[in-house]
Amino acid sequence: MSFAVNLPLFCIVASLVCSVVSSVLDGKHARWLSMWLSFAVAVSSLLVLGAVRENGEPITYIMGHFPHPWGNEIRMGLLEGFFSLVFSTVLFLCMKGAKIKLSQDLEPSKSQFYFVMTDLIQASLLVLVYTNDIFTGYVFIEICTLASCGILMIRQIGRTTLASVRYMIFSLIGSGLFLLGVTILYNITGHLLLPSLHEAAGALWQTGQYRIPLTSSICLITVGLAIKSGLFPFHYWMPDTYGCATPCSSAILSGLVSKGYIFFLLKVIFSGFGTEVFYGSGVQNVLFVFGICGMIFGSIGAIRENDIFRMLANSSAAQIGYVYLGIGISPEAGVIGALFHILTHAVTKPVLFLSASRLSDAAGGSKRFKDLQGCGYAFPLAGFAFSLGALSMIGIPMTMGFMSKYLLAVAGLEVSTKAVPTLLALALSTILNTFYFARTIIRLYTPGTPLARVTARKAQAPFGLSAICFSLLNLAAGIFASPLIGLLRQGLEYFGKVG
Amino acid sequence: MLQTLWNSRVNCIAVILFAVGFATLLLHRNLFKKILGLNIMDTASCLLLTSMGYIEGRTAPIIVDGVTDVTRYGNPLPAGLVLTGIVVSVSVTAVMLALTVKLYERYHTLDLDEIYMIARQEAGKEAPQ
Numbered sequence: 001m002s003f004a005v006n007l008p009l010f011c012i013v014a015s016l017v018c019s020v021v022s023s024v025l026d027g028k029h030a031r032w033l034s035m036w037l038s039f040a041v042a043v044s045s046l047l048v049l050g051a052v053r054e055n056g057e058p059i060t061y062i063m064g065h066f067p068h069p070w071g072n073e074i075r076m077g078l079l080e081g082f083f084s085l086v087f088s089t090v091l092f093l094c095m096k097g098a099k100i101k102l103s104q105d106l107e108p109s110k111s112q113f114y115f116v117m118t119d120l121i122q123a124s125l126l127v128l129v130y131t132n133d134i135f136t137g138y139v140f141i142e143i144c145t146l147a148s149c150g151i152l153m154i155r156q157i158g159r160t161t162l163a164s165v166r167y168m169i170f171s172l173i174g175s176g177l178f179l180l181g182v183t184i185l186y187n188i189t190g191h192l193l194l195p196s197l198h199e200a201a202g203a204l205w206q207t208g209q210y211r212i213p214l215t216s217s218i219c220l221i222t223v224g225l226a227i228k229s230g231l232f233p234f235h236y237w238m239p240d241t242y243g244c245a246t247p248c249s250s251a252i253l254s255g256l257v258s259k260g261y262i263f264f265l266l267k268v269i270f271s272g273f274g275t276e277v278f279y280g281s282g283v284q285n286v287l288f289v290f291g292i293c294g295m296i297f298g299s300i301g302a303i304r305e306n307d308i309f310r311m312l313a314n315s316s317a318a319q320i321g322y323v324y325l326g327i328g329i330s331p332e333a334g335v336i337g338a339l340f341h342i343l344t345h346a347v348t349k350p351v352l353f354l355s356a357s358r359l360s361d362a363a364g365g366s367k368r369f370k371d372l373q374g375c376g377y378a379f380p381l382a383g384f385a386f387s388l389g390a391l392s393m394i395g396i397p398m399t400m401g402f403m404s405k406y407l408l409a410v411a412g413l414e415v416s417t418k419a420v421p422t423l424l425a426l427a428l429s430t431i432l433n434t435f436y437f438a439r440t441i442i443r444l445y446t447p448g449t450p451l452a453r454v455t456a457r458k459a460q461a462p463f464g465l466s467a468i469c470f471s472l473l474n475l476a477a478g479i480f481a482s483p484l485i486g487l488l489r490q491g492l493e494y495f496g497k498v499g
Numbered sequence: 500m501l502q503t504l505w506n507s508r509v510n511c512i513a514v515i516l517f518a519v520g521f522a523t524l525l526l527h528r529n530l531f532k533k534i535l536g537l538n539i540m541d542t543a544s545c546l547l548l549t550s551m552g553y554i555e556g557r558t559a560p561i562i563v564d565g566v567t568d569v570t571r572y573g574n575p576l577p578a579g580l581v582l583t584g585i586v587v588s589v590s591v592t593a594v595m596l597a598l599t600v601k602l603y604e605r606y607h608t609l610d611l612d613e614i615y616m617i618a619r620q621e622a623g624k625e626a627p628q
Binding site for chain 2: 135138139142145146149153158159161162164165168169172173176177179180183184186187192
């Protein structure tokens with residue numbers, strides 16, 4: 001067993017230590033520390049991925065040497081390594097790209113606290129990805145919520161406080177339901193570690209004992225995490241929250257935090273309940289229906305908006321709908337589509353938020369569509385990155401968005417009862433997506449006079465680097481999708497393999 | 500039926516408390532009462548865990564008089580989970596209270612509907628429901 005198996009725990013501890021250290025540094029050094037932390041996490045995730053590949057099966061890291069059913073474990077599979085790689089890379093690129101914007105939005109005396117929060121988000125995302133213990137997951141879900149609230153309210157305009165209160169209320173409802181679900185599950189199975197839970201839940205399901213408590217605990221856990229990740233009809237906090245936060249926070253929240261919850265839900269479904277129990281309980285049909293509603297209503301909400309950030313926020317609600325649609329379809333092909341869409345959204349939405357903020361700078365800080373006319377010419381790179389991201393969200397071939405829609409459609413065709421609704425929902429939501437994204441792109445490239453062509457033209461380099469990286473990732477994963485899908489497929493097999 | 504209810508009376512109370520807290524958190528307009536609802540909800544989960552962890556006649560797992568018989572002692576894990584739950588609940592409550600103070604300083608009311616109305620007037624545009 002190689003040294004790399006120790007890395008996930010090191011990364012988690014390092015993130016927590018960095019968050020404490022950042023609070024006594026000044027803003028500049030805290031940012032530096034935070035960014036290199038993400039970079040280090042990305043590198044170690046690569047090493048972990050290599051170790052798992054070499055080992056040929058998932059590795060369980062037992063903390064304190066108490067084997068299950070006692071003790072606490074970290075579990076490394078292909079999906080875990082890969083998603084922590086993606087999450088930390090995206091976090092790095094977000095902080096890189098929003099460097100200038102952050103220095104404008106944050107009070108200099110308080111800016112280090114922003115990076116305390118991002119370090120905590122990094123730590124909790126890592127735990128949500130790697131942990132094998134459902135209660136540890138709960139604790140870090142709460143840490144993630146508090147840290148997200150922190151990066152929202154750090155920009156002190158009146159509305160951000162209001163938006164954070166809304167965000168907190170919805171999140172707390174979600175985590176309350178999750179905690180009740182975990183409590184009931186613990187009461188009937190006596191386990192918190194996912195492998196033991198898997199055996200106990202499978203046995204209970206087969207004997208039919210405690211059927212109602214088991215089903216309700218599955219419902220509570222699923223609904224709790226769905227609320228936290230913003231599934232319809234609980235997406236109303238999104239426009240307000242993403243609309244007025246600093247763009248870097250919106251990018252982190254929509255691209256990473258909500259995805260962390262979904263990944264943890266998938267982990268609980270596959271390693272905890274087992275697909276047989278989860279897909280036997282019928283909860284997936286609820287996710288399927290609400291996923292479709294989210295896709296449609298999120299897009300309709302986006303069309304009605306007059307503010308580019310609120311439009312993107314509503315579009316995030318629609319994309320979350322896609323992911324839950326995939327989970328609702330089937331445990332194999334559907335979940336692969338959902339995982340691919342998580343990647344698509346994690347790579348695309350941050351660059352949309354960052355470049356939208358750049359474009360709104362060109363319009364003198366206005367986020368209204370009518371002021372954004374012609375801004376694509378003022379900042380060509382931001383215009384390009386935005387357009388590419390928008391095309392990916394619509395699902396144009398050669399981008400990631402196309403592949404995830406394709407995978408979801410193929411998955412839908414395999415399940416006869418869900419084929420027609422899936423295809424109809426995909427078609428309708430693609431039309432709606434096209435409507436609002438095409439409208440924005442046309443507006444950006446209609447000749448006009450941007451209000452402040454000269455503002456902040458300097459120091460485009462950090463944003464440019466991050467926008468180019470995001471766009472390249474998007475194109476690369478869209479064109480060479482099959483190795484990625486192969487990895488996801490094999491990772492999913494490892495995911496269900498409990499031992 | 501009644502016997503079953505009586506046997507699981509603590510669980511029933513916990514679930515009722517949870518529902519009360521949940522409804523308050525979701526539906527009440529007053530921000531401070533929402534926070535109270537949140538606390539009731541968390542307490543209900545703690546009650547459920549504690550009641551399940553307690554077995555009549557067993558004591559805390561601290562060996563006294565050299566008795567190592569497993570049936571004498573209860574499982575300490577539920578109590579540990581309750582402690583963790585309390586810590587989480589306290590920190591969340593603290594953040595919510597801080598946010599409430601901030602909002603009150605700015606809008607001079609704790610009624611969320613009124614705050615939305617003021618925010619809408621300030622922004623001069625439609626605020627979401």
